[in-house]
Amino acid sequence: MTKFRDAKIEILRDETLSNHWYHLRKVTFNYTGSDGRAEELTREVYDSGNGATILLFDPKRQSVILVRQFRMPAHVNGHSGWLLETPAGLLDGENATEAIRREAMEETGYDVHDVTFLFRSFTSPGSVTETLDFFFAIIDGENRAGEGGGQAQESEDIEVVEVKLVDAMAMIESGEICDAKTIMLLQWAMLNREKLADS
Numbered sequence: 564m565t566k567f568r569d570a571k572i573e574i575l576r577d578e579t580l581s582n583h584w585y586h587l588r589k590v591t592f593n594y595t596g597s598d599g600r601a602e603e604l605t606r607e608v609y610d611s612g613n614g615a616t617i618l619l620f621d622p623k624r625q626s627v628i629l630v631r632q633f634r635m636p637a638h639v640n641g642h643s644g645w646l647l648e649t650p651a652g653l654l655d656g657e658n659a660t661e662a663i664r665r666e667a668m669e670e671t672g673y674d675v676h677d678v679t680f681l682f683r684s685f686t687s688p689g690s691v692t693e694t695l696d697f698f699f700a701i702i703d704g705e706n707r708a709g710e711g712g713g714q715a716q717e718s719e720d721i722e723v724v725e726v727k728l729v730d731a732m733a734m735i736e737s738g739e740i741c742d743a744k745t746i747m748l749l750q751w752a753m754l755n756r757e758k759l760a761d762s
């Protein structure tokens with residue numbers, strides 16, 4: 564951070580452009596950059612809250628549990644929209660551990676007790692406020708507590724898909740898996756596969 568040692572940010576205004584489902588803000592601020600020059604700038608900021616995601620791994624079957632659902636933002640950007648992802652959800656005021664256990668159950672039907680926090684990441688820091696907490700849990704594919712599928716009353720319509728870890732890696736190469744959080748967790752699994760082999 565040496566270049567920005569004397570940089571300064573002073574927020575002047577934080578306006579709401581849209582506040583229907585999520586919150587689109589326009590932030591006006593004085594920016595004093597690395598060269599000491601001050602200027603007034605504005606940035607649009609999309610605030611959809613923070614979320615959590617989890618890699619559910621079955622060591623016996625060497626497989627992961629993914630979910631497929633329709634994503635409109637991907638659809639309007641040239642994808643069919645039917646993305647294959649790790650289970651994930653918004654925090655809804657809960658702490659991330661509680662939230663991810665609830666989401667894992669709702670979306671996949673796996674009741675996970677021991678979840679391990681791995682890391683936190685901004686998902687798209689140029690435009691979106693969101694941080695995502697990444698978790699890991701061991702599951703037993705033969706011992707599922709429910710059907711999953713999401714909450715019908717919230718129009719969630721989720722397909723639960725079990726994929727061998729090696730096949731999931733190939734699906735990144737082929738483009739069939741093209742969601743950042745999912746790619747990050749699968750790559751984490753590959754980097755830690757010796758540890759996972761003992762689990």
Ligand SMILES: Nc1nc2c(ncn2[C@@H]2O[C@H](COP(=O)(O)OP(=O)(O)O[C@H]3O[C@H](CO)[C@@H](O)[C@H](O)[C@@H]3O)[C@@H](O)[C@H]2O)c(=O)[nH]1
Nearest residue numbers: 584585612613614615616651652653693695717718719744
């Ligand atoms: N009515 C309405 N519903 C919406 C809108 N936008 C999203 N939803 C619904 O709100 C629900 C949110 O479900 P969650 O499971 O809590 O969140 P998520 O969409 O899976 O989000 C997770 O993954 C995202 C993508 O990676 C992450 O961005 C997010 O942080 C979170 O981890 C979904 O049923 C979604 O369809 C909207 O504009 N209007």
Ligand SMILES: [Mg+2]
Nearest residue numbers: 650651652670
């Ligand atoms: Mg979800």
